[in-house]
Amino acid sequence: MKKLLLPFACIVLGLLSSCDPNDDASTPSTPSTFEQNFGSMVSRDFIGQIVNVSNQPIGNATVTVGDLSVQTDASGVFIINGASVHEKFAYVTAGKTGYIDGSRSLVPNIGKNSVRIMLLDGTVTQTVTSGQPSEVSISSGTKVNFDGSFEDENGAAYNGMVGVYVFHLTASNPDIASLMPGMLYAETETGNEAVLKTFGMLNVELRGSGGQKLQIASGHTAQITMRIDDNQLATAPQSIPLWHFDADKGWWIEDGTATRQGNNYIGNVSHFSWWNCDTFASTVNLTVTVHDARKVGLELGGFQQVNARRGRAEHIEKLLRGGL
Structure with missing residues (x-):
């Protein structure tokens, strides 16, 4: 991490200007x-x-x-x-x-x-009714169990029909790199960077009768049951971290644990976005130079390489032009 060293005079001026009660300028976010x-x-x-x-x-x-x-x-x-x-x-x-x-x-x-x-596609998987327990399942056996308590984006209790959208993204899906949100990069519960190895992702979205976005009511949870890929059954651990995707920030955040029961992972979640069952490793920065057949340095776009079979993201931080 690079740190910018500012001249002392600039720091003093900045402090003085910030003390002006008549200064309406917004403070830059830290x-x-x-x-x-x-x-x-x-x-x-x-x-x-x-x-x-x-x-x-x-x-x-x-x-x-x-x-x-x-x-x-x-x-x-x-x-x-x-x-x-x-x-x-x-x-x-x-x-x-x-x-x-x-x-x-x-x-x-x-x-x-x-x-x-x-x-x-945003087609509703199943419609449930608030105020009573319900279960929404898809053909893979992946399912979500609700206790019936929902709220709108303002935190107000919602009563009525709830449209539930469920999508299970397996690690073996050939389109995983295009379908999953963000990339397999995360923030652990201790605030460290991590590269994820996925054992499956689940996206659940809730809509009210007017199409408004809903969430699980505050203080309540839903149980998710996620089918483990057949080709991962031999390596899937008994307990695995759960991660939710923060759609505002753009990365995954460690948030709980799922437990293996047979061929499924089961966990409880307090809200819905994308959820991910993943083991993780620390990140590695790699700088490379890519040449064509003429030994000319190539200019390539931002790069995230995803091995769909292993479910591991390998990040190449810099792709440089010219030979080194």
Whole structure:
């Protein structure tokens, strides 16, 4: 982590100006301890495509990087130049009515950063009624059990029909790199960086009768049962950390534990977004130079390599131009 050393005089002037009660200027937000891993703010360019689960382009989707937003064209393509991102972390979001919001996180390069996001169809899996226990399951055996208590985004109790959307993303899914949110990069419960190895992800979204977003009521939990991939049964541990994806920040956060019961992982969650059953390892920074056949350094986009079979993200922090 690089630290910027400011001249003492500038610090004093900054302190004096901050003491002025008539100063209406907003105070710049201070990065969290974890965000300090991402380095300084820089300007980067992005190009990419938004598609559906059939690999068909999605036009008129809204794509946002930093404080810049654009609409995709008829081919699902977008271009965003000069977005303000961290030098070691960029977060791209995409959304359109009728689809579940998608995202991608990456370490941005100086050149064009290529991004591909696959959006899930937002069709409701099952409808349940508030005030009574219910279970929503899908064909894989993955399921969610509710106690019947729900609330809206303002924290007010919700009564009525609840549309439940459930999607189970397995580690063996060939489209895992395009479907999953962010990347397999996380913050542990102790605030450290981690690279995840997934044993399956679950996305659950709740909607009220008017289409409004809902959540599990404060003080209540839901039980998730996630089927373990057949090709992971031999290696799946008895207990595994649970991680939820923070859609505002763009990375996973350790949040509880799931226990293996037979061929399933079972855990309790207090809210819904994406949930992930993962083991983890510490991060490694790797700097490489990529040459073509003529030994000319290549300029490549921000890179996150995901081995879908192993479910492990390997982050290449810098792709340099020219030979070293």
